[in-house]
Amino acid sequence: MSLLKISKTCAREIIDCRGWPTVQADVWVDGRLMGRADVPSGRSTGSNEAFVLHDGDKNRYRGLGVLKAVENVNKVIGPQLEGLDVTEQRKIDMAMKEMDGTPNKSLLGANAILGVSLAVARAAANACGLPLYRYINPTAYVLPVPLMNCINGGKLTANELEIQEFIIMPVGAISYAHALQMTTEINEFLRQLVIEKYGILATNTGDEGGFATPMRGIWEPFEFMSKAVEQTSYADDIVYAMDLAANSWFNKDKGVYELDGKAYDRDALIELYIRVAEKYPLVSMEDPLHEDDFEGYGILTREMDVQIVGDDLFVTNVDRLRQGVRLGAANAMLFKVNQIGTLSEALDAAEFAYRHKYGVQVSERSGETEDPIISDLVVALNSGQIKTGMPVRGERTSKHNRLLQIEEELGEAATYAGKNFARPS
Numbered sequence: 001m002s003l004l005k006i007s008k009t010c011a012r013e014i015i016d017c018r019g020w021p022t023v024q025a026d027v028w029v030d031g032r033l034m035g036r037a038d039v040p041s042g043r044s045t046g047s048n049e050a051f052v053l054h055d056g057d058k059n060r061y062r063g064l065g066v067l068k069a070v071e072n073v074n075k076v077i078g079p080q081l082e083g084l085d086v087t088e089q090r091k092i093d094m095a096m097k098e099m100d101g102t103p104n105k106s107l108l109g110a111n112a113i114l115g116v117s118l119a120v121a122r123a124a125a126n127a128c129g130l131p132l133y134r135y136i137n138p139t140a141y142v143l144p145v146p147l148m149n150c151i152n153g154g155k156l157t158a159n160e161l162e163i164q165e166f167i168i169m170p171v172g173a174i175s176y177a178h179a180l181q182m183t184t185e186i187n188e189f190l191r192q193l194v195i196e197k198y199g200i201l202a203t204n205t206g207d208e209g210g211f212a213t214p215m216r217g218i219w220e221p222f223e224f225m226s227k228a229v230e231q232t233s234y235a236d237d238i239v240y241a242m243d244l245a246a247n248s249w250f251n252k253d254k255g256v257y258e259l260d261g262k263a264y265d266r267d268a269l270i271e272l273y274i275r276v277a278e279k280y281p282l283v284s285m286e287d288p289l290h291e292d293d294f295e296g297y298g299i300l301t302r303e304m305d306v307q308i309v310g311d312d313l314f315v316t317n318v319d320r321l322r323q324g325v326r327l328g329a330a331n332a333m334l335f336k337v338n339q340i341g342t343l344s345e346a347l348d349a350a351e352f353a354y355r356h357k358y359g360v361q362v363s364e365r366s367g368e369t370e371d372p373i374i375s376d377l378v379v380a381l382n383s384g385q386i387k388t389g390m391p392v393r394g395e396r397t398s399k400h401n402r403l404l405q406i407e408e409e410l411g412e413a414a415t416y417a418g419k420n421f422a423r424p425s
Contacts, residue, residue, distance in 0.1 A: 006029060008082070009025065009028070010073065011024060013070050016038075018367050020064050021061050022367065023039045025037055034122070034126045034127050035126060040338055040365035041111075041365055042338070048315045050104050050114075051102075053109025069111045073112045073115065073116055089117075092117070093113075096113045096116060110341035113342060117344070121136070131406070133376040133379040139382075140410075142382040142415050143414050144403070145170065146169070148167060148169070148389075150225055150228075151190075151211050160216060162258070166225060167243065171419045171421060173237065186232055189228040194224065197224075202214060207366035241282070242282070242285050243387070245286075246288055246289050266296050283306050284332075284422075285306060288300060294313070294327045308330040309330060309361050310332070316333070318345070325352075333358055335377070337374075338365065361387060362377055374399060375399045
């Protein structure tokens with residue numbers, strides 16, 4: 001009979017989709033390997049995210065190795081978790097948080113702690129004979145709308161497009177499988193339009209699978225996406241979204257946003273967003289202002305009838321989300337487990353968001369691995385929306401394929417979020 005006791009916890013250095021090191025953690029239960037999880041990494045990161053511990057040795061991976069974090073799992077975290085019940089997720093997560101003792105997990109590293117936290121959840125689910133989404137939430141049933149990143153810019157590419165992601169959302173699909181079909185077909189039409197205007201080299205992709213074209217500004221990408229959509233039979237089924245990552249083009253010294261050779265103050269930028277939403281069916285905007293402008297987010301949320309998603313604004317942190325709720329800043333939270341460093345704290349943030357009628361958009365990181373754990377998490381949360389990249393490389397397709405498996409497992413119980421993506425349940 002299984003006692004559900006952790007018998008061993010260990011980690012190793014692996015590489016993410018960019019070839020840079022990250023942490024992979026294993027959790028053994030009653031002498032058997034039961035859980036394994038990879039830690040994603042971000043390039044476009046908020047300053048309030050939990051601390052990712054790198055080695056700093058410039059002679060190895062340019063200082064980005066994670067052997068110190070691995071050692072912290074093997075020599076510090078692992079021995080102290082031995083004998084604990086693997087199903088006591090919160091107790092384990094809080095124990096690791098206490099071991100670290102810093103506000104941002106900078107002693108042991110959020111990458112060390114998160115790897116173990118996610119592996120513990122996987123191990124517990126496997127030990128109980130359940131898929132992870134069902135282990136976390138027995139009433140999970142919502143398949144999310146995928147936010148498909150068609151055109152990449154910002155820190156995720158080597159082009160001059162300041163805005164990070166231009167996105168299509170197949171809200172009119174009837175299932176997740178149908179959503180993948182629709183967006184893949186649209187993306188092929190977009191590819192041809194890009195080739196016709198800019199040549200074949202412009203179909204190279206950014207970190208998250210969107211085309212890294214020489215486009216400029218905010219209008220041209222929408223023109224291309226809308227033309228691609230119009231060449232299909234899906235025009236009534238598609239809406240648009242953006243991840244603006246405004247931190248990366250906000251000039252702090254001048255207090256202005258620098259976009260396509262022009263400087264915008266906050267009011268002018270909001271007016272630009274309103275004009276875009278008047279021309280195109282824009283339904284969701286992530287990080288449209290810099291990360292500390294809670295007041296501006298409040299103004300924008302009141303003035304635009306769209307989903308305003310806080311990523312760098314909230315960093316999956318209940319304390320920052322509480323401030324946003326108090327000020328009416330944004331109306332949705334991006335859910336990235338490595339921003340906060342434990343699964344329990346990330347789930348707490350999602351629960352707080354739901355209690356205050358904020359949406360929850362589960363998201364990848366630009367530095368992903370083949371681990372599809374966020375696919376289970378988005379279904380467990382019934383959140384209705386996932387941003388996990390165009391299905392053009394293995395670290396992206398793994399998430400989509402896992403969602404196809406979950407949709408099949410749920411059968412008739414599965415509900416595709418569709419047009420109710422912001423409030424699916």
